[in-house]
Amino acid sequence: MMVLFVVGLLLLLAFISVATYRTGQLLKVWQPEENLLLVPIENLARLGMIGLAAALGLISGRGPAALGWLPAAPAADVLLGLFIGPFIALLILPPTLWVRRHHPDWYSDIVLQTIRPRRLREWPVVILALLPVAVLEELIFRSLLLGGFAPYVNVVFFAIAASIYFGLLHRPQGEWGVAVVTVVGLVFSALFLWRNSLLLVVIAHWSANVTQLLLAEWVGKR
Numbered sequence: 001m002m003v004l005f006v007v008g009l010l011l012l013l014a015f016i017s018v019a020t021y022r023t024g025q026l027l028k029v030w031q032p033e034e035n036l037l038l039v040p041i042e043n044l045a046r047l048g049m050i051g052l053a054a055a056l057g058l059i060s061g062r063g064p065a066a067l068g069w070l071p072a073a074p075a076a077d078v079l080l081g082l083f084i085g086p087f088i089a090l091l092i093l094p095p096t097l098w099v100r101r102h103h104p105d106w107y108s109d110i111v112l113q114t115i116r117p118r119r120l121r122e123w124p125v126v127i128l129a130l131l132p133v134a135v136l137e138e139l140i141f142r143s144l145l146l147g148g149f150a151p152y153v154n155v156v157f158f159a160i161a162a163s164i165y166f167g168l169l170h171r172p173q174g175e176w177g178v179a180v181v182t183v184v185g186l187v188f189s190a191l192f193l194w195r196n197s198l199l200l201v202v203i204a205h206w207s208a209n210v211t212q213l214l215l216a217e218w219v220g221k222r
Contacts, residue, residue, distance in 0.1 A: 001059045001060070001061055002060065002061055004059055005056050005059050005060040005061070005148065008052070008055075008056045008059075009056055009140075009144055009145075009148070012049065012052060012053060012056070012140065013140070015049075016049070016140075016169070017169065020169050020171075020172075021171075023172070024110075024111075024171060024172030027110050027111070027114060027172060028110070028172075031114075032114055035114070035115060035116075035117065035118065035122060035126060036114045036115055037115045037125075037126050037129040037130065037133075038122065038125060038126065038129065043129060043132065046132050046133065046136055047132060049136055050132060050135055050136050050139060053136065053139045053140055053143075053144060054139065056144060056148075057069070057139070057143060057144055057147075057148065060144070060148045062147060062148050062150075062151075065196075066147050066148075066150070066196075067143045067144070067147040067148065067198065068142065068143050068147050068192060068195075068196050068197050068198035068199075068201075069143070069198055071195065071196070071197035071198070071199045071200065072195075072196070072197070073197075074197075074199055077195060077197045077199045077200035077203065078199065078200075078203050080195075080200055080203075080204075081199070081200050081201070081202070081203025081204040081206075081207060082203060082204075082207050084187075084191070084204045084207075084208075085203065085204040085205065085206065085207030085208035085209075085210075085211060086207055086208065086211040088184060088187065088204070088208045089207075089208045089209075089211035089212045089215060090211065090215070092180055092184075093215055093219075096176065096180070097219070099176045103176075105174070106174050106175045106176040107173065107174040107175075107176040107177055108172060108173055108174040108177065109173070109216070110172060110173070111170075111172055111173055112173075112212070112213075112216055115130075115213070116213060116216055116217070117213070117217075126213070127210050127213075130206055130209045130210060130213075131202075131206050133206075133209065134202050134203075134205035134206035134209065135202050137166070137205065138188065138192075138198060138201045138202045138205055139198065139202075141162050141163075141165075141166050141185065141188075141189075142188060142189060142192040142198065142201050143192075143198045145158070145162045146158065146159055146162065146189060146192055146193065147192075147196075147198075155193065159186065159189035159190070159193065160186065162185070162189065163182050163183075163185030163186040163188075163189055164182055164185075166181060166182065166185040167179065167180075167181040167182030167183075167185055168182075169181075184208070188201045188204060188205060191204060
């Protein structure tokens with residue numbers, strides 16, 4: 001079953017990598033009329049990949065606890081995630097604004113603009129749609145990669161490698177975007193290994209993304 005887990009995870013990562021690359025290339029020449037987070041087929045595909053990733057976790061042989069699916073203190077993890085996520089978003093805002101002002105070729109907000117709500121009524125739906133995004137990415141990059149392979153690899157080096165790969169998937173956001181996401185990925189990996197909780201990193205990831213959208217709205221109106 002471990003072989004099936006590894007092959008399935010590699011195929012899932014390959015699919016996500018190709019899809020992310022093709023989307024990034026497409027966004028360079030095409031501006032979608034609709035918020036990408038509100039496209040039904042996108043959300044159905046994301047939910048399908050979450051189901052596939054969960055199935056891979058079940059056949060990994062590691063068990064729900066080792067994968068971080070059974071947090072010891074869920075309420076504390078939620079509160080901690082709701083604090084850490086916005087803190088991270090606020091922390092990276094000043095250097096990001098500096099980069100945009102002085103080295104605009106280092107950063108692109110092309111992805112952010114495709115998911116930024118365009119009307120007030122879109123905000124609740126977009127905020128909700130960001131949750132499965134966080135679930136999918138943390139399920140793969142923290143739960144399956146770190147929790148699933150922990151007995152077989154040096155987990156620290158593996159966390160670094162996984163975070164670099166996670167950052168490279170955000171290449172459409174430019175060099176600065178890759179660097180920031182890599183560092184944030186390392187933070188999420190450390191949180192996962194510390195608390196052994198998928199819930200914590202999902203909430204931290206989701207609340208960071210929500211805060212980033214709110215900050216983008218605030219900065220755009222200044």
